[in-house]
Amino acid sequence: MIRTALYDPATKQVTTGGRELAEQWTEDDARTLWVDIEGEAEDVELPLLRSFGIHELAIQDAMRTRHPPKIEAFDNFLFILLRGLDAETTNVDFGVIQLSLFVRDNVFITRHKKKSVSANALFAEVEQDAEVMSAGPPSLAVRLSNKLMRRYIEILLDLEPRLDAVEAEMFERPNDGQLAELTRYKSKLRHLARIARYHKIVVAELRKDASGFMPDSLAHELTDLYEQIERTESLSDLYYQVAADLTDGYIALSSHRLNGVMQILTIITVLFVPLTFLAGIYGMNFEYMPELSSSNGYFVVIGIMLVTAIFQLIYFRRKGWL
Secondary structure (H helix, E strand, O other): OEEEEEEEOOOOEEEEEOHHHHHHOOOOOOOEEEEEEEOOOHHHHHHHHHHOOOOHHHHHHHHOOOOOOEEEEOOOOEEEEEEEEOOOOOOOOOOEEEEEEEEOOOEEEEEEOOOOHHHHHHHHHHHHOHHHHOOOHHHHHHHHHHHHHHHHHHHHHHHHHHHHHHHHHHHHOOOHHHHHHHHHHHHHHHHHHHHHHHHHHHHHHHHHOOOOOOOHHHHHHHHHHHHHHHHHHHHHHHHHHHHHHHHHHHHHHHHHHHHHHHHHHHHHHHHHHHHHHHHHHOOOOOOOOHHHHOOOHHHHHHHHHHHHHHHHHHHHHHHOOO
């Protein structure tokens, strides 16, 4: 799908459409053009990107299935590669998409293989309010980046109540499912923190703006964007530590329960060792055993067994083992 938005500063109106608007726009056009490319075949998007003078190396990076976020300034455009959440993501079990941004004087190009919730939200704003495009492509790029980063914070904030619930469940009804869940969270949070660190490098470069593509009027927006990424990184690290602590707590509780079970089993074993010894002696088939001729032998041996068992139980109790 290729959709476009064309802003005319003379009329302050936005026209939306398809590829035909991109073909109407020319290099000396005073209007601002946004081209959003989603899931198009390579033989369709390649000629389109080349028609706007996009460098081949930037196109190659944009089309890669996996590439870390980056920023690179070319002679006539700024290339920003971000990693956003896919449309199906609603919690920390997230999927990601590559979102490529090409920023020129009057042209803003976005490219993503799958549906982008952030790009859709910004396009809807453009359709409702033409002034959104009046500040130009750099402003659109920062707005889109803000929306993308905000989704990371939202799923992180939604995770906090669940971690509290897992902690409560651990003490009430511990089970291996909780350990599996915490392990999954740790993996996802580590991934989120790594993505945030990549994005922080990208936005730090944008704030320096050595290439001159970002106007001074966007300084506050870029600062806000940087702070959002820092918050994403800090929340990811914080919740990772919480999940790690809960994991350690679960293992400690499990170990404690196992020690209790082993203690009971050990006491039972020790309790029966002397009883088994006595039973073993009088279970031997020797012909001459004086006790066998005693009419009270059976009761004496049973009494000895009971006294031995009771003595051991009292001893264990005094030692605090029971």
